[in-house]
Amino acid sequence: MSLLTVVRHAQASFLADNYDKLSPIGEEQSRLLARYWLEKGATFDQVYYGPAERHRRTGEIIADFYREAGQSWPEPVVLEELDEFPAEAVMRTFLPTLAREHVHLAEWMTELRSSSDFTVRQRAFDRVLRDITNRWLSGEVSDASVPTWQAFCARVEGALERILRDAPKSSRVAVFTSGGPKAVTVRTALRLSYENTLELTWSPRNASFSEFLFTPDRFSMSSFNSTPHLQDPALLTYR
DSSP: OEEEEEEEOOOBOTTSSOTTSBOHHHHHHHHHHHHHHHHHTOOOSEEEEOSSHHHHHHHHHHHHHHHHTTOOOOOOEEOGGGSOOOHHHHHHHHHHHHHHHOHHHHHHHHHHHHOOOHHHHHHHHHHHHHHHHHHHHHTSSOOTTSOOHHHHHHHHHHHHHHHHHHSOTTOEEEEEEOHHHHHHHHHHHHTOOHHHHHHHHTOOOTTOEEEEEEETTEEEEEEEEEOTTOOSGGGOOOO
């Protein structure tokens, strides 16, 4: 039996010019995960990163802790297929039309652009993104330049197939990615619908890990959204 551990990246810089950079909280979340794993004696035979800076940096911080502790850390493999769903393209492509057609979207966008309160802006952004992505998933809006949600799931599933196929027998594999690919991994284990998979995308905490047991003919979920390394409630973040 092998173990796949899927980590959602630590907190990035939400609503900043460069979202992809880890925030100070994100850096601390990564350090705490490294210390937790080292205390538990966790080792890995293979490591995969998604292509984003936030994926790689989360893994790099942990790798540094392992090496400083004299523990091995495998050379990571970067897979483009482990990137998040194209949220930016979805927003950029479909928001202008939908905001003209739906008053509530225009109102939320006004809150996002005009409020000086970070929490208000965050809530407005989340509402807009969830509304538009649900319409995108359902096919209400589409554009040839934006892959469908179903195509995104297929892309991640392809990466997962490769990871599982290439894993040595009785190995431990770590993947650093985003909430969307983590949800698709759960979809694979639990045979979720596309709609439930998208809903699950909003659930993973930053720097949380989920574990999956696998053999050549079995893939099952062992844990989801675990954060035993984050004891301070202030470090439990979703964005």
